[in-house]
Amino acid sequence: MLSARPAAADRPCRSCGSTRLQPFLDLGETPLADALVRPEHANETDPRFPLEVAFCPECTLVQILEDVPPAQLFVDNYLYFSSFSDAVQEHSRSHVDGLVDSRGLGADSLAVEIASNDGYLLRHFVARGVPVLGIDPAPTQADAAEAIGVPTVREFFGTELAARLRAEGRRADVIIANNVMAHVPDLNGFVAGMRTLIKDDGVITVENPYVRDLIEHREFDTIYHEHHCYFSCTAVDRLVRRHGLYLNHVEYFPRLHGGTLRWHISPREEVSDTAREYLAAEAATGMLAFDYYRDFGAAVESIRAELVALLRQIRADGKRVAAYGAAAKGSTLINFAGIGPDLVDYVVDRNVHKQGLLMPGVHLPIRDPAALIEDQPDYLLLLAWNFLDEIRAQQASYIEAGGRLIVPVPRPTVLEPQPAEAV
Numbered sequence: 567m568l569s570a571r572p573a574a575a576d577r578p579c580r581s582c583g584s585t586r587l588q589p590f591l592d593l594g595e596t597p598l599a600d601a602l603v604r605p606e607h608a609n610e611t612d613p614r615f616p617l618e619v620a621f622c623p624e625c626t627l628v629q630i631l632e633d634v635p636p637a638q639l640f641v642d643n644y645l646y647f648s649s650f651s652d653a654v655q656e657h658s659r660s661h662v663d664g665l666v667d668s669r670g671l672g673a674d675s676l677a678v679e680i681a682s683n684d685g686y687l688l689r690h691f692v693a694r695g696v697p698v699l700g701i702d703p704a705p706t707q708a709d710a711a712e713a714i715g716v717p718t719v720r721e722f723f724g725t726e727l728a729a730r731l732r733a734e735g736r737r738a739d740v741i742i743a744n745n746v747m748a749h750v751p752d753l754n755g756f757v758a759g760m761r762t763l764i765k766d767d768g769v770i771t772v773e774n775p776y777v778r779d780l781i782e783h784r785e786f787d788t789i790y791h792e793h794h795c796y797f798s799c800t801a802v803d804r805l806v807r808r809h810g811l812y813l814n815h816v817e818y819f820p821r822l823h824g825g826t827l828r829w830h831i832s833p834r835e836e837v838s839d840t841a842r843e844y845l846a847a848e849a850a851t852g853m854l855a856f857d858y859y860r861d862f863g864a865a866v867e868s869i870r871a872e873l874v875a876l877l878r879q880i881r882a883d884g885k886r887v888a889a890y891g892a893a894a895k896g897s898t899l900i901n902f903a904g905i906g907p908d909l910v911d912y913v914v915d916r917n918v919h920k921q922g923l924l925m926p927g928v929h930l931p932i933r934d935p936a937a938l939i940e941d942q943p944d945y946l947l948l949l950a951w952n953f954l955d956e957i958r959a960q961q962a963s964y965i966e967a968g969g970r971l972i973v974p975v976p977r978p979t980v981l982e983p984q985p986a987e988a989v
C-alpha cells in the first residue's frame with residue numbers, strides 16, 4: 567500500500583524541480599485525513615503514509631515529500647462539503663459579487679471554478695445571470711452542484727482538460743481555484759492548464775491558507791496528504807511567471823481557515839502596490855530561507871506533549887472530553903498526538919454524511935452535535951478551531967451549561983466561557 571518514495575534529497579521540488587529540498591518536520595506515518603471509516607471496518611487497521619514537510623531553497627515552496635494517488639484522496643468516500651460553513655458561504659458570495667461588479671460580467675461571460683465541490687460558490691454567479699462551469703471529480707458533491715443548477719465536469723483539472731475545453735471554444739473570463747492548488751500533485755500542469763483556459767484579459771483568483779500563518783500560529787494540523795504544498799506569495803509569484811502569468815494582487819482573510827490569501831493572477835502584468843508589499847515583507851521576515859522553518863518541528867512536539875498532558879489531567883480529574891469537527895486537520899492532530907478513546911469519547915460534526923462514521927486511524931466515533939446537549943461532556947476539544955466563532959455561537963447552550971472549549975493551536979488552551987477573540 568505504501569508508495570515507494572525517493573529520499574528527500576532526491577525528490578524534485580514540485581514547482582522548480584530543484585533537488586535540494588530541506589526537510590523540517592516529520593509527522594510520522596498518518597492515515598489519509600479525509601478517509602473516514604465505516605463502522606463495519608472498525609477492527610481493521612487503516613493504511614498510513616509518511617508525512618514529512620520540506621522547504622525548497624530555490625523557489626521557497628514548502629511541500630510534503632509523499633504522493634498519494636489523487637483518486638484515493640478525493641473520490642472514494644470524500645465527504646468534504648463546502649456548504650457546511652456559513653462563514654465560507656458569505657465569503658464566497660461577496661467574492662462573486664465583487665468579481666461580477668468590478669469586471670462587468672454578464673450573460674456572455676464564463677466563470678469557471680476548479681474544485682467546485684457542491685456548487686457553494688458558482689451558485690452565486692448563476693443567481694447573477696453569469697454562465698458557469700464547475701470542475702470536480704468527487705461524484706456526490708458534483709451531484710449536489712448539478713441539483714442547484716451548476717453544470718459540472720467530473721474530472722481532475724490539468725493541461726489535458728484545459729486544452730479540450732479550449733478546443734470546444736470555451737475560454738474563461740474568471741477562473742476561481744479555492745483550496746485546490748495545494749491539492750494537485752502536478753502543480754505546473756495545473757497552472758499551465760489555467761493559462762490555457764483563461765482569456766488574455768481574464769483573471770484567475772486562487773485562495774489557499776498562508777504558509778506564514780501556518781508557521782507563526784503553529785497550524786501544523788493543516789498538514790496532511792491532500793495538501794502537497796503550503797504557499798507564500800513568493801512561491802506563487804515564481805510559479806506562475808514560469809507559465810506566462812503574473813501575481814498582480816493579494817488579499818488577506820485572517821479568520822478564514824486560520825489565515826487565507828487570495829492571489830489575483832492574470833496573463834497581463836499589472837502588479838499592485840499591495841502585491842509588492844507582500845513580496846517585500848516575506849523577504850524581510852526571513853521566509854525565503856530555511857532558518858525561518860528550522861524550529862517548527864520542536865514547536866509541534868511541544869504542542870503534542872502539552873495537549874496530551876492536558877487531556878490526561880482532565881481524565882485523571884474524572885472529567886470527560888468530546889471533540890468538535892471531523893475535519894481533515896482534526897485527523898492529523900489526533901493521529902499525530904495519539905489521541906484515542908482513552909482520552910476523548912467521540913467527535914461531533916454537523917455534516918450528516920460524516921455522522922455514524924469513525925475518524926481515520928484512532929477510530930473515534932462521529933456523532934451529531936446534538937449529542938453535546940444530551941451528554942454534556944466537561945470539555946470540547948475544537949479540532950475545527952478555524953470555526954471557533956461559528957461553533958461557539960452554535961454551542962451557546964453547551965457552554966452555558968458549564969462546557970469548556972479547548973483550542974489546540976498555537977498552543978493548547980482552555981478558553982474562558984465569556985466571548986473571546988478567535989484564534
Ligand code: JHZ
Pocket residue numbers: 646650651652745792823890891892893894895896914915916917920950952953956957960
Ligand atoms: P474544515 C478542508 O479541511 C478540506 P478540513 C480541504 N482539504 C481544505 O483544503 C481545507 O478545508 C481548507 C464541520 N463543521 O472546513 C464541517 C461543523 O460540524 O475546517 C467539517 O466537517 N459545524 C479541502 O476538513 C469540519 O467541521 C460547524 O458549525 O480540515 C470543519 O472542517 C462548522 C462551521 C463546521 O476543514
